[in-house]
Amino acid sequence: MSRTSGEFELIARYFAGAARNDAVELGIGDDCALIDAGPGRQWAVTTDMLVEGVHFLSEVAPEALGHKALAVNLSDLAACGAQPRCYFLAIALPSVDETWLSDFTRGMLALGDHFGCSLAGGDTTRSREGVTISITALGEVPRGRALLRSGARAGDDLWVSGHLGDGALGLALLRDGVVLPPAERSAVIERLERPVPRVALGIALRGVARSAIDVSDGLAGDLGHILERSGVGARVEWREVPMSSALRRMPPDLQRRCVLAGGDDYELLFTADPAMRDGVLDAGRAAELAVTRIGNIVAEGGLTLIEEDGRRVDIEPRAFDHFRP
Numbered sequence: 001m002s003r004t005s006g007e008f009e010l011i012a013r014y015f016a017g018a019a020r021n022d023a024v025e026l027g028i029g030d031d032c033a034l035i036d037a038g039p040g041r042q043w044a045v046t047t048d049m050l051v052e053g054v055h056f057l058s059e060v061a062p063e064a065l066g067h068k069a070l071a072v073n074l075s076d077l078a079a080c081g082a083q084p085r086c087y088f089l090a091i092a093l094p095s096v097d098e099t100w101l102s103d104f105t106r107g108m109l110a111l112g113d114h115f116g117c118s119l120a121g122g123d124t125t126r127s128r129e130g131v132t133i134s135i136t137a138l139g140e141v142p143r144g145r146a147l148l149r150s151g152a153r154a155g156d157d158l159w160v161s162g163h164l165g166d167g168a169l170g171l172a173l174l175r176d177g178v179v180l181p182p183a184e185r186s187a188v189i190e191r192l193e194r195p196v197p198r199v200a201l202g203i204a205l206r207g208v209a210r211s212a213i214d215v216s217d218g219l220a221g222d223l224g225h226i227l228e229r230s231g232v233g234a235r236v237e238w239r240e241v242p243m244s245s246a247l248r249r250m251p252p253d254l255q256r257r258c259v260l261a262g263g264d265d266y267e268l269l270f271t272a273d274p275a276m277r278d279g280v281l282d283a284g285r286a287a288e289l290a291v292t293r294i295g296n297i298v299a300e301g302g303l304t305l306i307e308e309d310g311r312r313v314d315i316e317p318r319a320f321d322h323f324r325p
Contacts, residue, residue, distance in 0.1 A: 029229065030149050031079040031213060037140065044082035044139040044146060048072045052130035057174060062100045064193040065133075066107030071195045072216065073137035074115060075266040078202035079214040081147040082139030084117035090134040092127035115199055147202065147270065151211035152230035154299040156271035159209075159280055161198050161291050163242035164219055165255065166191040168262020172254065184246040195266035201291075204283035205270060212270035218261040222269055223303060224317025233302045234317075236295040260315065271297055 025042060026034035032044035050056055050069050070087060077084050089108070093101075112119060117137065170192030172178040173185055180188065198214070205212065211230060213222050219241070227234055247255055272280050277293075284291035295306070303317040 026146075026148070031076040032082065032139070032146070034080075034141075034146055040143050042141050042143050042146060044077055044080045044141050045136065046073050046076035047134065047136040048076070049132065049134040051132050058130075060193060062103040063107035066104040066109075067111050067194050069133045069135055070108045070111050070117075070137070071197050071266065073135045074111070074117065074197035074199060075195065075214040075216065077137055077139035078197045078199045079147060079212050079268060080139070080141060081145060081202045081206040081209075081212070082141040083203060084112075084115045084137060084139045084199060086118045086120040087112065087135050087137040088120055089122035090124075090136075091122070092125050092132040094127050094129055094131070115197070142206070145206045147205060147209055147212035149211055149213050149226050149229040151209075152226050152232050152271040152297050153210060153273075154232055154297055155274065156210055156297040157274050157277065157280075157293050158223075158234055158236065158269075158271055158295040158297060159291050159293050160215070160219075160242065160267055160269050161201055161284070161287075161289050162265070162267040163244050163247075163290075164215060164265050164267060165247045165258035165262055166244050167195065167264025167266070168192075168218075168258035169244075169247050169250070169254075171262070171264065172258070178250075178254070180246055184244075188244070188246060192264055195264065197266060198268045198287065198289065201268055201283060201287035201289050204286045205268070205272075205280070208276050208279040208283055209270040209272045212268055215263070215265040215267045215269050217263040218259070219269065220260040220303060220315055220317050221263075226269070226271065227301065227303065227317055230297075231301075233298045233300045233304070234295055235298055235304045235306060237306045239308045240292060240294045242290070242292045242294075 023036045024033060025036055032046045035043040035045055037043045052058055056065055073087060074084050166188045170188040173180060173189060211226050213226055215222050223234055241259060247258060280291055303315050305313045305315050307313060
């Protein structure tokens with residue numbers, strides 16, 4: 001009899017124990033694998049898949065989809081502090097629509113050009129229904145300088161870039177009928193469909209941050225990955241979590257759903273020694289991006305949310321899971 005498993009249990013059971021050779025210096029379990037690239041260098045390598053009807057709506061503009069398909073991979077490179085170099089595209093299409101493909105590739109190639117990251121190859125095939133996109137991206141990082149999920153230490157500050165929750169709010173607008181004024185509606189849908197990888201910040205945080213991850217599956221779940229890999233816990237001050245004015249006006253339960261479990265923000269969540277606060281702020285200025293301290297790392301496991309009135313609420317640090325009921 002088969003047993004019900006979540007996405008991360010399946011990875012742990014069937015894939016995480018795979019043997020690797022000496023060239024693979026860090027394998028499954030982080031934002032990127034790290035591959036030996038010769039003296040003083042490592043390749044950071046990541047793969048992400050987007051499936052129509054699961055990761056994106058059929059109505060999304062193909063140019064925006066091309067942008068996002070590459071952006072989610074570059075965000076993983078950013079979380080490792082890697083400089084993007086090239087990527088490979090595999091795409092399955094139910095039919096050939098040359099207008100759609102022209103728009104899709106324009107969005108993807110423009111983002112790659114912006115970061116100096118070139119399309120280097122891939123594969124195309126036909127699908128029975130819907131579009132499936134898989135991109136593998138490679139970045140370069142000085143040996144021993146990659147940011148990992150496993151470096152957090154008790155006493156570290158917990159930081160996040162930008163603001164959280166607008167990606168999920170954009171999805172709520174499209175799917176659930178949430179209403180916003182036109183300008184704010186456009187802004188949050190832009191955050192959902194055209195996320196900006198925080199590559200410059202990731203590079204600036206080398207030697208400053210102790211651990212990092214990109215927020216793709218919600219604050220609670222992605223922080224949970226850091227806590228699990230580092231063997232620590234965290235306290236998050238809800239009043240310090242940065243949100244847009246649009247999300248601040250939403251009901252509290254929608255705010256929490258968008259921030260804690262919504263995903264699609266692609267900001268960087270990272271920890272650093274309190275002695276490095278000036279270094280963190282300098283990194284934010286260098287990347288021209290706001291960074292906000294939202295809590296701290298503690299020795300005891302688990303994740304606690306400190307409400308605005310001081311109440312402490314234990315929450316489950318679980319990421320979005322494609323296979324969990």
